[in-house]
Amino acid sequence: MFTDTLVTIDGSKFKAVNSKENNYTPKKLQFHIARVEKHIDDYLTQLATKDQEENQLADDRPIKEKIDGLKKKLSELKALEDEINHQPDNQISTTDPDSRLLVTQGQTRAVCYNVQSAVDTKHHLIVTHEVTNTVDRNQLCRIARKAQDAVGIKEITVIADKGYYSGTDIKDTQDAGMTPLVPKGDTVVV
Structure with a gap:
């Protein structure tokens, strides 16, 4: 079904049942x-x-x-x-233990989940997804490998936003036979 070799990856925040009052650092x-x-x-x-x-x-x-x-x-x-x-x-969340306090759009903080999704650009269908408790950084290669397995094509091009930029992660993605297209962010972690 998936014939395109171009996949986009992004994270979406979903609010958890846990409130900030029940999240502790x-x-x-x-x-x-x-x-x-x-x-x-x-x-x-x-x-x-x-x-x-x-x-x-x-x-x-x-x-x-x-x-x-x-x-x-x-x-x-x-x-x-x-x-x-x-x-x-x-950190620990008492009501919903898997949720985490994360930075959301506009630099506000909310107790939520970060769902990583890879989407086929031709059909606009979700190729793979995963719920994480962290920010987007260092998620690129792991999600790209899952997308690679799902589409059944080794040499795919992966597009992601600057939140995914990590020199190590980009190199690992390239070593796995993929072409990552990720702009450098304001703060670069190598």
């Missing part, structure tokens, strides 16, 4: 941990102040319950911190 976790620790200290100070007051009849239970809740939250955050350290991209 080391910096964001440190902020939340410090905030919870400060709240615990504030409540402990309130308890100490109540102990020193003459009126010992005041009920301490609500403050102690808040401290217990905050300590539980703190242990959850520290557990997340351990998990993040084992992630290759140093």
